Amino acid sequence: xxxxxxxIKRINKAFLLTILFCFVAFLRSSAQKTDxxxxxxxxxxxxxxxxxxxxxxLKMKNGKFVKNVADWEKxxxxxxxxxxxxxxxxxxxxxxxxxxxxxxxEDQNAMGGRAHLKEIAVIVWNKGNSINIPVxxxxxxxxxxxxxxxxxxxxxxxxxxxxxxxxxxFWPAETVIDSGYAIAAxxxxxVAPDNKENYRNGVLNLLYPEQLETSxxxxxxxxxxxxxxxxxxxxxxxxxxxxxxxxxxGHSRGGKTALWAGAQDQRFAMVFSSCSGSTGASLARRQxxxxxxxxxxxxxxxxxxxxxQYSKNVNSLPVxxxxxxxxxxxxxxxxxxxxxxxxxxxxxxxxxxLNARPVYDLYKKRxxxxxxxxxxxxxxxxxxxxxxxxxxxxDLNAYDWEKxxxxxxxxxx
Ligand code: GTR
Numbered sequence: 001x002x003x004x005x006x007x008i009k010r011i012n013k014a015f016l017l018t019i020l021f022c023f024v025a026f027l028r029s030s031a032q033k034t035d036x037x038x039x040x041x042x043x044x045x046x047x048x049x050x051x052x053x054x055x056x057x058l059k060m061k062n063g064k065f066v067k068n069v070a071d072w073e074k075x076x077x078x079x080x081x082x083x084x085x086x087x088x089x090x091x092x093x094x095x096x097x098x099x100x101x102x103x104x105x106e107d108q109n110a111m112g113g114r115a116h117l118k119e120i121a122v123i124v125w126n127k128g129n130s131i132n133i134p135v136x137x138x139x140x141x142x143x144x145x146x147x148x149x150x151x152x153x154x155x156x157x158x159x160x161x162x163x164x165x166x167x168x169x170f171w172p173a174e175t176v177i178d179s180g181y182a183i184a185a186x187x188x189x190x191v192a193p194d195n196k197e198n199y200r201n202g203v204l205n206l207l208y209p210e211q212l213e214t215s216x217x218x219x220x221x222x223x224x225x226x227x228x229x230x231x232x233x234x235x236x237x238x239x240x241x242x243x244x245x246x247x248x249x250g251h252s253r254g255g256k257t258a259l260w261a262g263a264q265d266q267r268f269a270m271v272f273s274s275c276s277g278s279t280g281a282s283l284a285r286r287q288x289x290x291x292x293x294x295x296x297x298x299x300x301x302x303x304x305x306x307x308x309q310y311s312k313n314v315n316s317l318p319v320x321x322x323x324x325x326x327x328x329x330x331x332x333x334x335x336x337x338x339x340x341x342x343x344x345x346x347x348x349x350x351x352x353x354l355n356a357r358p359v360y361d362l363y364k365k366r367x368x369x370x371x372x373x374x375x376x377x378x379x380x381x382x383x384x385x386x387x388x389x390x391x392x393x394x395d396l397n398a399y400d401w402e403k404x405x406x407x408x409x410x411x412x413x
Contacts (some may be wrong), residue, residue, distance in 0.1 A: 001100040002052045003362050037255050041260060043288050052285035052315065058358055069362050072329075074126040081264060083319045088279065089260050090218030091302035093208050093225060096126040098297045101234045104134075106279050115177045116141055119162055122186075122234050126207035133190055133227050136162045138173050138181040139240040141245070147245030147412055148182040148235065149272075149404065152228055152261070154194065156252035170251070179405045182241055185254035186231055188254065192223035196301040203227065215305035221253070225261035232267050245269050245412060249404065251396035252344075253302065255335075256280035263327035271333045271410065272404050274396040277344030279303065281335040283321055284314050289345040290308050292317070322355035325385075329356070329362035332411050334404065339376055347373045353385050362385055379403045382410050 001311050016242035030274075033045035043049070058066040058076065066076045085091050101354060102121040110117035115138040122133040140146050153160050159168040167174070167325045176183040188194055192202040203223040204212055205376030218226070228248055235241045247270035250258030255276030262271030273281050293311035300308065309316045325333055337346035357367060368383035379388035386407045390399050 005030050005278065011238060030226045035293075037122060038294060038298075040291075040294060042290075042294070042343075046288075046347070049286045049288055052283075053410075054283070054320050054322060054355055055410055056213065057356070066362070072359060072362055073248075077327060079194075080319065080323050084260070084263070084324060084327075085218075086216050087306050087310070087318060088303055090222040091211065091214075091216055092218060092222060092264055093211065096124050096207060098125045099123065099230060099233055100125075101237060104163070110138060110162075111174060112178060114141055115139060115173075116240060117162055119237075120234060122230050124207065124230055127295060129206040131203055131206050132189070133186050133230060135184055135186050135231055135234065135240075136160050136181065137184040138177055140177045140180055143180060143239060144203045145242040146180065146182040147242045147247070147269075147408065148184060149176055149247050149249050149408075150228065150231060151183070151185040152224060152248065152250040152254040152257050153185045153187045154250070154252060154257075157187055157307075160187070166302060169401070170396050170400050172398060175398070175401060176405065179409075181405065181408065184231070184235075188220075188224045188227075188257070191227040192220045194220065194253070199223075199301045212398070217304060219301050219304055221257050221260060221302045224254075224257040225264065228257070228261040229265045229267075230240060236267075239310070243267075247272060247404075247408060249396075250274065250276070252276060252280075252394065252395075255297070256302075259321075259324050259328070259333075262331070262333070263324050266331070268331070270331060272407075273333070273335045274400055275336060275338055275344050275394050277341075277349070279307075279321070280344075280349075281325065281352050282345040282348040283355075284317060285320055286345060286348040287314065289343045289350055320352070324354040325352055325356035326359035329359040330384070332384050332386065332407065334407050336400055336403075337389045338392050338394055339389070344394065346389055350374070350387060350389070353387055356385065366407050367394060380408075 035042040066072050100123045103118050104121050105119040107117040118137045118313050120135040124131050156323050158166050159170040173183050192199045199220045236243050248258045248262050248268045249272040251274040255273035258273050262268045278295045296308050296311045337349050365384040367385040368380050377390055378387055
């Protein structure tokens with residue numbers, strides 16, 4: 001092919017026009033006030049957020065109001081968790097027959113001698129069946145029991161490669177180790193495969209088949225949160241882990257799971273939920289971005305059957321997501337959003353934090369939250385409730401982890 005100056009000019013022009021077209025398309029889509037998805041209108045317009053009243057987190061079933069920590073801890077907290085079990089995530093099984101931990105691989109000199117690697121099989125038995133939850137764990141060397149970040153990994157196992165041949169900002173193990181923390185992960189697909197055809201082929205069919213028979217039984221997110229607690233059972237036995245300082249971390253569907261696991265299992269010292277959106281950190285009643293209806297259509301197998309009745313009836317849901325965050329109190333919680341992730345409703349997620357404050361206030365744990373969605377890249381770190389709204393896409397990245405580490409440093413030091 002002969003390439004002359006005229007053809008180069010033509011190619012350049014075509015290239016520039018394509019770039020311009022993409023840029024205009026991008027600007028249009030990020031400014032668009034509505035979209036269509038699965039036959040429904042998706043709202044991206046603040047003006048179209050309906051008026052709503054959130055259920056009062058402090059109002060007990062008997063109509064009385066929580067006045068102090070004792071009321072909250074002895075009565076209302078359990079009521080709130082029970083409502084989430086019944087209407088959203090399903091019942092959390094407490095019992096199993098036995099649990100065993102096997103170290104399948106070990107390297108005392110991982111990361112060039114900076115870390116101790118253990119690959120652990122967490123094996124849980126119930127009614128004659130068992131399930132194996134593989135865990136990758138790095139602890140920093142020579143530091144004594146280390147505080148830990150446990151990631152609920154909803155992406156490929158390449159992200160949590162124990163050999164460290166493949167590295168990823170989704171689970172930046174070296175950075176975490178060099179900051180004096182241990183880091184661990186398990187994969188959700190080992191617990192309940194993340195798709196509607198197969199999600200039962202794991203914990204649910206094997207250990208808790210009866211859950212599948214009831215409309216309030218747990219489904220995939222419940223199973224993943226249950227697994228996080230079993231991994232926590234292992235940490236209690238590991239002398240290199242500071243068991244009182246284990247943080248649970250998750251992104252998106254993993255972020256929803258982190259909130260549910262952290263709300264229920266008070267052994268988690270801290271909760272990090274990245275871009276968790278609908279049925280995670282965002283208020284359902286705002287109906288901005290992904291709604292209960294859309295999440296049920298696309299990912300109904302994450303939630304119990306009762307949740308389906310709120311698809312067209314969000315205001316009758318007896319909870320909203322601020323109550324889930326409040327159930328983590330008085331422990332520190334941190335959530336994130338990204339500018340290019342309107343689907344997850346950044347403002348709705350921030351408002352959930354603001355509305356969780358009454359419970360933190362009972363404990364006299366004041367937060368440094370500002371009155372409305374903070375500006376972009378202005379993290380609120382030195383606070384019992386932390387948050388950032390960063391530039392970029394729906395992801396868990398180096399920026400997020402850097403803030404998570406700062407937040408943990410603030411609370412632990
Ligand atoms: C989206 C889903 C979100 C979020 C996300 C993810 O498609 O609509 O609720 O969970 O997936 O997990 O990446």
